[in-house]
Amino acid sequence: MDEITCHNIDRLITVEMRAGQGEIPRGVIHRLYEAARAAQGDRSLTFLAADGLRKALKRGDHVLVVTGAGTPPWLPFGETDGPPGAAAVARALDIGLGAKPILIAEERNMGPVVASAEGIGMMVMEEEHFAKRDGCALSRPMPLGLEPGRAFTKEIFERFNPKAVIFVEKGGPNAEGFYNSLLGTGRSRDMMANADLLAEEAKKRGIFTVGVGDGGNEIGFGKCVEAIREIQPFGRVSKRPDGSQGVGVATVTETDVLVAASVSNWGGYGIAAALACLQGNPEILHSPSDEIRMMQRCVQAGAVDGLFCRPIPLADGTGEAVQPAMIIILQDMVQMSLRTVKRGF
């Protein structure tokens, strides 16, 4: 398997479709991607993630899939970017590698996470049944705050002994310990699940980690903090919860592989597509109709689009038709990478 298809998967999922006006930064995605790529040996990022996962995970291994972005009051149940990407990765690891995904998010964000998984055809079950069959996931809400987070991290690693951890659109702390929105609004540790603790513990144990993000404030981007400070409008200046000036949105939390995308969901889809190429099985990537169902379920469970700030099946403001269109193209890329043509003229 060469990386050519995966390079093109990377290029597709990093096409920026931002609003022409307003506060959301524009013209930044390809720069974040290039920075992430430069920090990882100029390789295809989706290839590195998928290849690392298939080397780390064997049948029956537990894998943590961590997501959930957004805080009350604006996004009381989180946003539409994150849960679908996490669900697509969970499904891909179940079908492609026989791994056992455990979905982790704040309690408040778990509804759309579970709904996304169900929408894409994954049962979310009790532990007893989860252990006995394929096609399912477990959900474990992570408590807010540092100390409860430490206890949760200890318990989840001891109990499940995960062999990989994947973060999709999961905020990480900046250098002074605040979790920032893209626009530099800082939140304290007691407002968020401190998912960076999971990354730290995985690192301590030598467990493979992947971070997927689209802004530089998500877990994984610790790999290129300086670039984010350069690229993002709020890269150097953020707002602490008390209103004073903070050090910028870049998270310091690193993962073994960082996948930068235009929309974090697409990063998850890209990893699923790359795994489908590597494993020679197009079914590992979900279908366009799965995608439509998943987005609808996600929204019905309360998730809100991050640009329009309304419960509609968009992701980071990219259109309803765009999501299945992305999957159609990825599916064709996967299928063509497995097919050889001979044209005799």
Place this chain on the structure above:
Amino acid sequence: MQIACDSIDRLMMVEIRQRGANRGFKWTLYEAARAASDKPLVLAAAEALNGPPMKVGIVTGAAVPDHMPAGENDGPFGAVVLARTLVAIGHDVEIWTDPECAPPIEGLLKHLRVPARVGIFRMNDEAQQRQIAADRDALVAIERLGGNINGHLHGINGRVRDAFRTKVDVLFNTARELGKVTIGIGDGGNEVGFGKIREELLRRAPEHNQPDKTPCGGGIFSALATDILVTATTSNIGAYGVAAAIAMLRGDVSLCHDGAEEEALHYVGVGLNLTDGGGGGQVPVCDGIPAAANAAMVTLIKSVVQRFLDPPRARPF
């Protein structure tokens, strides 16, 4: 505008390609073309075409006897879609092609209800080409072979096309001499316009020139330059990108192509005997890419345009 057009440029270059075809080359084409342009490729083309009413000639068509008797569908779809946008902004549009390619192009124009005329080349008639160059204000080649360094035309696999394909080098060179707008839209390096970056392509990806496969030894890269070069994963997609950039310049999303229309074009094309250049079949596939994926690509292009033209929205967090 620059940012949104750069996004379209990059989207257009995503390669969706089967093994066995030359793979991993599209991004190189883009990077070389972008390095030779001071602005996004689709923006450069759109700005050149976005003026008061002008006379535009679009040149397309790639027929190969026995294999693609009425031509391939890459080129004609892009030609009629771009023609529709240009007619909508007041231009007079002619589409020039070889005799065997004319009927399907007329059929596509009828299908999209575009009042553009089809002109037919007399085989390598240089006087005719000089006349067209003098008449038109702008010339746009879409998936139209250009002469290589020795003046020969080649398919992507190095096969010579001189015997049955009109060479349009005189047309484009004359137009440039007369100071007319010239635009080349291509996807392989062997089409009109790539002369602009030929040296750079030889430096970056000499293996794709394939000199050993061309009888003259010159390779497939075209030496025919245009002022503006647009590269894309298929030439049709490149033309759709130019239409999208015109839509943004005019603030009118209706000037942009549409995914459902794109899918329909593939089936209409089959009925008009157009061929998939990827595998050589009369199927709703373009350069090996199925209709649904091309429609999805158009949906994404249009989405960039729609977001760009949206009113601002307040996000307080």
